[in-house]
Amino acid sequence: MARPATRRLPRDQRVAAILQTARVVLRERGFENFLTLEVAERCGVSEGTIYKYFASKRDLLIKVSEDWFDEFLDDDYAERTSGSLRERLFHVIWRSLSVVKREPVLTRFVLLDLRSDPNYRNLRIYEQNREIVARVTRVIQDGMTSGEIRSDIPLTLVRDMVFGGIEHQTWAYLRGEGDFSVEVSAEGLTDVLLRGIGAPVEAPPAPDALTQAVARLEAIADRLEPDQR
Amino acid sequence: MARPATRRLPRDQRVAAILQTARVVLRERGFENFLTLEVAERCGVSEGTIYKYFASKRDLLIKVSEDWFDEFLDDDYAERTSGSLRERLFHVIWRSLSVVKREPVLTRFVLLDLRSDPNYRNLRIYEQNREIVARVTRVIQDGMTSGEIRSDIPLTLVRDMVFGGIEHQTWAYLRGEGDFSVEVSAEGLTDVLLRGIGAPVEAPPAPDALTQAVARLEAIADRLEPDQR
Amino acid sequence: MARPATRRLPRDQRVAAILQTARVVLRERGFENFLTLEVAERCGVSEGTIYKYFASKRDLLIKVSEDWFDEFLDDDYAERTSGSLRERLFHVIWRSLSVVKREPVLTRFVLLDLRSDPNYRNLRIYEQNREIVARVTRVIQDGMTSGEIRSDIPLTLVRDMVFGGIEHQTWAYLRGEGDFSVEVSAEGLTDVLLRGIGAPVEAPPAPDALTQAVARLEAIADRLEPDQR
Amino acid sequence: MARPATRRLPRDQRVAAILQTARVVLRERGFENFLTLEVAERCGVSEGTIYKYFASKRDLLIKVSEDWFDEFLDDDYAERTSGSLRERLFHVIWRSLSVVKREPVLTRFVLLDLRSDPNYRNLRIYEQNREIVARVTRVIQDGMTSGEIRSDIPLTLVRDMVFGGIEHQTWAYLRGEGDFSVEVSAEGLTDVLLRGIGAPVEAPPAPDALTQAVARLEAIADRLEPDQR
DNA sequence: GATGAATGAGTGTTCATTCAT
DNA sequence: TATGAATGAACACTCATTCAT
Numbered sequence: 001m002a003r004p005a006t007r008r009l010p011r012d013q014r015v016a017a018i019l020q021t022a023r024v025v026l027r028e029r030g031f032e033n034f035l036t037l038e039v040a041e042r043c044g045v046s047e048g049t050i051y052k053y054f055a056s057k058r059d060l061l062i063k064v065s066e067d068w069f070d071e072f073l074d075d076d077y078a079e080r081t082s083g084s085l086r087e088r089l090f091h092v093i094w095r096s097l098s099v100v101k102r103e104p105v106l107t108r109f110v111l112l113d114l115r116s117d118p119n120y121r122n123l124r125i126y127e128q129n130r131e132i133v134a135r136v137t138r139v140i141q142d143g144m145t146s147g148e149i150r151s152d153i154p155l156t157l158v159r160d161m162v163f164g165g166i167e168h169q170t171w172a173y174l175r176g177e178g179d180f181s182v183e184v185s186a187e188g189l190t191d192v193l194l195r196g197i198g199a200p201v202e203a204p205p206a207p208d209a210l211t212q213a214v215a216r217l218e219a220i221a222d223r224l225e226p227d228q229r
Numbered sequence: 230m231a232r233p234a235t236r237r238l239p240r241d242q243r244v245a246a247i248l249q250t251a252r253v254v255l256r257e258r259g260f261e262n263f264l265t266l267e268v269a270e271r272c273g274v275s276e277g278t279i280y281k282y283f284a285s286k287r288d289l290l291i292k293v294s295e296d297w298f299d300e301f302l303d304d305d306y307a308e309r310t311s312g313s314l315r316e317r318l319f320h321v322i323w324r325s326l327s328v329v330k331r332e333p334v335l336t337r338f339v340l341l342d343l344r345s346d347p348n349y350r351n352l353r354i355y356e357q358n359r360e361i362v363a364r365v366t367r368v369i370q371d372g373m374t375s376g377e378i379r380s381d382i383p384l385t386l387v388r389d390m391v392f393g394g395i396e397h398q399t400w401a402y403l404r405g406e407g408d409f410s411v412e413v414s415a416e417g418l419t420d421v422l423l424r425g426i427g428a429p430v431e432a433p434p435a436p437d438a439l440t441q442a443v444a445r446l447e448a449i450a451d452r453l454e455p456d457q458r
Numbered sequence: 459m460a461r462p463a464t465r466r467l468p469r470d471q472r473v474a475a476i477l478q479t480a481r482v483v484l485r486e487r488g489f490e491n492f493l494t495l496e497v498a499e500r501c502g503v504s505e506g507t508i509y510k511y512f513a514s515k516r517d518l519l520i521k522v523s524e525d526w527f528d529e530f531l532d533d534d535y536a537e538r539t540s541g542s543l544r545e546r547l548f549h550v551i552w553r554s555l556s557v558v559k560r561e562p563v564l565t566r567f568v569l570l571d572l573r574s575d576p577n578y579r580n581l582r583i584y585e586q587n588r589e590i591v592a593r594v595t596r597v598i599q600d601g602m603t604s605g606e607i608r609s610d611i612p613l614t615l616v617r618d619m620v621f622g623g624i625e626h627q628t629w630a631y632l633r634g635e636g637d638f639s640v641e642v643s644a645e646g647l648t649d650v651l652l653r654g655i656g657a658p659v660e661a662p663p664a665p666d667a668l669t670q671a672v673a674r675l676e677a678i679a680d681r682l683e684p685d686q687r
Numbered sequence: 688m689a690r691p692a693t694r695r696l697p698r699d700q701r702v703a704a705i706l707q708t709a710r711v712v713l714r715e716r717g718f719e720n721f722l723t724l725e726v727a728e729r730c731g732v733s734e735g736t737i738y739k740y741f742a743s744k745r746d747l748l749i750k751v752s753e754d755w756f757d758e759f760l761d762d763d764y765a766e767r768t769s770g771s772l773r774e775r776l777f778h779v780i781w782r783s784l785s786v787v788k789r790e791p792v793l794t795r796f797v798l799l800d801l802r803s804d805p806n807y808r809n810l811r812i813y814e815q816n817r818e819i820v821a822r823v824t825r826v827i828q829d830g831m832t833s834g835e836i837r838s839d840i841p842l843t844l845v846r847d848m849v850f851g852g853i854e855h856q857t858w859a860y861l862r863g864e865g866d867f868s869v870e871v872s873a874e875g876l877t878d879v880l881l882r883g884i885g886a887p888v889e890a891p892p893a894p895d896a897l898t899q900a901v902a903r904l905e906a907i908a909d910r911l912e913p914d915q916r
Numbered sequence: 917g918a919t920g921a922a923t924g925a926g927t928g929t930t931c932a933t934t935c936a937t
Numbered sequence: 938t939a940t941g942a943a944t945g946a947a948c949a950c951t952c953a954t955t956c957a958t
Contacts, residue, residue, distance in 0.1 A: 011917085032261065036953065046919045047954085057953060112341075115404050150424075157394070157417040160401070164393025165386070172389075175345055188386045195379075196425030217446045224449060237936065237942055265928065275944050277930080286928065469938090490719065494932065504940045505933085515932065570799075573862050608882075615852070615875040618859070622851025623844070630847075633803055646844040653837075654883030675904045678911060695921055695957065723949065733923050738950065 015053050018043055022064045023106070031061065031109045062123060065110050069128035072099055085143045086194060092136050094186035097166050101182055104170045111167070136162060158193065165189055244282050247272055251293050252335070260290060260338040291352060294339050298357040301328050314372045315423060321365050323415035326395050330411055333399045340396070365391060387422065394418055473511050476501055480522050481564070489519065489567040520581060523568050527586040530557055543601045544652060550594050551620055552644035558628045559640055569625070594620060616651065623647055702740050705730055709751050710793070718748060718796040749810060752797050756815040759786050772830045773881060779823050781873035784853050788869055791857045798854070823849055845880065852876055 009017065021043040026034050036057050040047040054060040083091070100107045110125065120126055140158055143149030166189070169180050238246065250272040255263050265286050269276045283289040312320070329336045339354065349355055369387055372378030395418070398409055467475065479501040484492050494515050498505045512518040541549070558565045568583065578584055594617055601607030624647075627638050696704065708730040713721050723744050727734045741747040770778070787794045797812065807813055827845055830836030853876070856867055 009917090014917090040920095048919055048956085049917080051954070052918075112337075112400070115400075120404075153421060154413075154417055156398075156401075157414065157421065160397035161390050161394040161418070161421065164395070164397035165390040166393070167397070168389035168393035169386075171341070171344075185386065188383060189390070192382060192386065192390065192425065193421070194425050196421065196423050214442050214446070218442055221446055221449050224453075240942075243942075264926095266926095276928085277944055278942075280929065280931095281942075281944095467938095472938090498941095506935085506940055507938085509933070510939075570795075570858070573858075578862075611879060612871075612875055614859075615856075615872065615879065618855035619848050619852040619876070619879065622853070622855035623848040624851070625855075626847035626851035627844075629799070629802075643844065646841060647848070650840060650844065650848065650883065651879070652883050654879065654881050671901050671905055675901070675908055678908050682911075698921075701921075722947095724947095734949085735923055735951080736921075738952095739921075739923095744949065 011053075014045070014049070018045065018050055018053060018060070019064055019067055022060055023068065026061065026064060026109065027103065027105050030105050031113060034061065036060070061109065062114065062125060065106060065114060066123075066125050066128065068103060068106050069110075069125060069132070073128060073131060085139070085146070085148045086190065088139045089143070089193070090186055090190040092139050093162060093166075093189050094182060096132070096136070096163065097169075097186050097189075098182045100166050100170045101173070101180075104174050107167070107170070133159060133163075161193070162189065240282075243274075243278070247274070247279055247282060247289070248293055248296055251289055252297065252332075255290065255293060255338065256332065256334050259334050260342060263290065265289070290338060291343065291354060294335060294343065295352075295354050295357065297332055297335050298339075298354060298361070302357060302360060314368070314375070314377045315419065317368045318372070318422070319415055319419040321368050322391060322395070322418050323411060325361070325365070325392070326398075326415050326418075327411045329395050329399045330402070330409075333403050336396070336399070362388060362392075390422070391418065469511075472503075472507070476503065476508055476511060476518070477522055477525055480518055481526065484519065484522060484567065485561065485563050488563050489571060492519065494518070519567065520572065520583060523564060523572065524581075524583050524586065526561060526564050527568075527583060527590070531586060531589060543597070543604070543606045544648065546597045547601070547651065548644055548648040550597050551624075551647050552640060554590070554594070554621065555624050555627075555644050555647075556640045558624050559631070559638075562628050562632050565625070565628070591617060591621075619651070620647060698740075701732075701736070705732070705737055705740060705747070706751055706754055709747055710755065710790075713748065713751060713796065714790065714792050717792050718800060721748065723747070748796060749801065749812060752793060752801065753810075753812050753815065755790055755793050756797075756812060756819070760815060760818060772826070772833070772835045773877065775826045776830070776880070777873055777877040779826050780849060780853070780876050781869060783819070783823070783850070784856075784873050784876075785869045787853050787857045788860070788867075791861050794854070794857070820846060820850075848880070849876065 018039065022034075022039045025039050025042065029035070029038070034057070036047055036050055039060075040050055043050075050060065054063065082088075110129065114120060114123070114125060115129075117123070136159055137155055140149060140155060144151040166185075169185055172178070173180055247268065251263075251268045254268050254271065258264070258267070263286070265276055265279055268289075269279055272279075279289065283292065311317075339358065343349060343352070343354060344358075346352070365388060366384060369378060369384060373380040395414075398414055401407070402409055476497065480492075480497045483497050483500065487493070487496070492515070494505055494508055497518075498508055501508075508518065512521065540546075568587065572578060572581070572583060573587075575581070595613055598607060598613060598616055602609040624643075627643055630636070631638055705726065709721075709726045712726050712729065716722070716725070721744070723734055723737055726747075727737055730737075737747065741750065769775075797816065801807060801810070801812060802816075804810070823846060824842060827836060827842060831838040853872075856872055859865070860867055
């Protein structure tokens with residue numbers, strides 16, 4: 001009925017059109033209900049044409065995912081290497097959350113289906129995925145190096161809590177169990193990660209000012225009574 | 230192929246046998262590739278027999294899940310209401326982790342497929358699931374009441390981090406990305422949750438040193454200006 | 459669940475109970491959706507027991523029909539051999555209509571399914587059915603003999619109009635296209651059959667001529683014998 | 688088995704071929720025993736192809752019926768609006784009879800199965816069916832208006848007698864209970880409907896006697912007063 | 917380059933009937 | 938006599954993939 005695509009498009013444009021449509025279909029139907037026929041119809045193209053450019057349905061889906069990851073990685077927000085640890089951690093979590101929320105089905109496909117593919121490690125998306133995880137990991141490692149983050153905890157655990165928490169929220173959202181704010185969630189995640197949920201034990205108000213004052217006084221004390229230490 | 234079951238079993242035993250076999254098939258194949266035919270064959274029974282006892286494939290799958298949840302909930306480890314907050318939190322996380330690790334595909338079925346069922350809220354498994362989540366929630370709420378846990382963070386966020394983290398680890402494990410120890414992971418999760426990943430904020434080492442320094446400075450000050458206090 | 463029938467019933471009572479239940483199921487479900495399992499359950503009996511007494515589902519259904527026909531034929535209203543032709547015709551139509559309306563599904567089974575059975579002519583129900591039709595036929599034949607009914611029309615045609623008309627109304631009623639009164643319908647059918655739908659033909663031409671003639675003769679008579687009126 | 692159809696037919700021709708084959712299968716087997724597999728095989732096509740063009744078995748059956756109704760309605764014999772009432776009534780009955788006789792199983796499907804469909808009123812065939820009934824109804828109403836038909840009888844009753852009678856004859860014929868002539872039956876139905884089965888009423892007992900008496904008296908009158916006529 | 921007709925192996929589900937106990 | 942566990946042949950419907958044109 002609709003014939004959005006002109007006939008006899010150059011290869012690149014046709015491929016792009018199919019990818020674009022496939023992404024929409026994937027988003028709307030989920031990958032269990034993703035039909036090549038629907039992609040063809042919406043794209044104003046025959047099923048045969050799709051198989052001209054993509055070896056299989058799975059191949060098409062993989063290409064869709066790779067495209068999407070590329071956009072994510074190319075994004076100018078992509079990575080921040082400056083700012084405080086907290087800012088950088090928040091930013092990287094916020095980025096992931098907003099992407100997952102924007103394309104939850106795609107995330108799910110990559111996370112649940114694609115990753116189980118025996119051939120996964122040879123796919124380009126494997127490298128893309130590694131890069132995404134690496135961004136989170138880098139922030140945490142930097143924190144460890146600078147001493148701002150404890151170095152006695154497994155990195156993978158932290159990574160799993162971040163992404164696990166994100167996905168959990170998203171799926172609850174997908175099931176219609178209520179919306180959630182990306183900002184608020186990212187704040188919460190960052191906060192819990194950095195401070196834990198335990199009640200503050202130490203001496204919160206004093207720290208910096210106090211320490212500085214003490215340091216100065218000690219210097220003076222040392223001068224006054226050098227032998228007392 | 231196999232004919233492990235005797236012919237003409239009493240109803241209950243046959244039902245149990247089918248459930249048992251179905252659980253194994255589900256575990257091995259995943260629910261997308263779960264075939265009633267395979268259950269029948271492995272069980273040494275015709276497909277008709279399965280449909281004698283279960284209204285549909287989905288119904289069988291639900292029953293399998295419920296059975297499994299029952300085992301989980303009936304377990305004597307089920308819940309601890311005594312002990313320190315940390316012990317209780319660890320225990321509840323450890324329990325969940327070990328169950329998910331033991332039956333990951335079942336977990337996935339319940340989490341991804343069943344929960345989306347429009348009828349989900351009327352299923353027994355809905356209540357069972359609520360109970361499981363409630364156990365985690367109770368520990369955290371008790372902690373808040375006693376002041377051991379900060380009360381300025383959303384419970385759902387913590388819950389999502391716990392279960393999200395657990396699932397993430399399990400799926401990585403399922404994908405063959407390396408094993409993990411339930412104990413170590415539970416320790417890690419509990420630890421990160423309670424303390425956060427932030428480095429010990431000055432206090433722990435500082436308190437003592439600071440107290441000593443201040444004490445010394447006060448002594449000096451007292452000597453220099455005895456009347457100013 | 460229900461266990462309306464006592465265990466170990468004498469053969470006749472058990473057969474009667476099954477027949478009774480089967481009739482109810484047939485009435486409620488229609489013969490396309492008639493399930494032996496449902497009969498067994500409602501009857502508090504196993505499916506095996508049914509097959510003990512009835513060779514097949516079809517056999518059971520035939521027995522149900524025969525039972526029902528027997529009741530119909532034994533009924534004291536069964537046949538009237540006295541009264542006017544119109545009364546007798548009305549009665550026989552009214553009888554059929556009320557039976558069809560009371561057991562429409564059974565009628566349908568006999569009419570549509572059983573009659574097509576290659577073995578139909580050897581069944582008892584074939585004879586029963588002949589008897590029912592014969593009652594209508596007898597009335598019409600008696601009418602022909604007495605000169606009250608035209609003898610130039612095929613009996614089968616009349617019979618088909620009667621039963622066809624009856625069934626048509628019943629099915630419309632079954633489809634929920636409105637109820638109908640047995641009395642009114644029987645009246646209508648009888649009326650149309652006897653008088654046709656054509657407007658009365660005799661009066662129009664005759665009256666005038668006759669009236670005029672009589673008027674003229676009266677005028678003459680008056681003149682001849684003026685005092686006789 | 689048979690491979691009567693060329694491979695790779697254009698859509699329209701394939702659809703037509705399937706419809707044609709389906710009609711034959713429906714005719715031969717009846718709609719309870721209508722198998723998509725048989726249609727496919729006879730058509731030299733896979734079942735998948737059928738489902739390419741028809742959403743379901745039921746949909747196919749409906750399309751077959753609609754096609755057939757279209758033919759019936761488009762026929763040039765379709766309707767006569769001129770001629771005597773008797774001719775018009777005969778024609779409309781004769782038309783219906785010949786169609787039912789030609790495609791009895793299809794008629795049965797429409798009449799018994801389709802009409803019960805909860806969605807029936809939204810189908811095109813509902814309108815088609817209304818039109819067919821309307822043609823009969825129109826003739827009768829015209830007769831009432833012109834005074835040629837009694838207006839004290841319910842139209843629906845007449846309609847049911849016509850169609851009921853038609854169907855009854857056809858099914859008897861289908862069951863092999865003897866052939867019937869469309870012409871003779873149509874004549875008979877028309878005749879009975881218009882005149883009823885009652886003997887001619889015009890000269891009951893009185894008429895003749897009266898007429899004779901009048902005739903005799905008139906003869907006398909003529910003799911007495913010869914000039915008065 | 918593009919089409920779209922055609923496929924066919926699968927998949928869940930039904931239910932009358934049998935028979936060992 | 939009665940049970941009820943078990944069967945298995947059917948059947949409607951799906952959809953990724955192919956290939957002649």
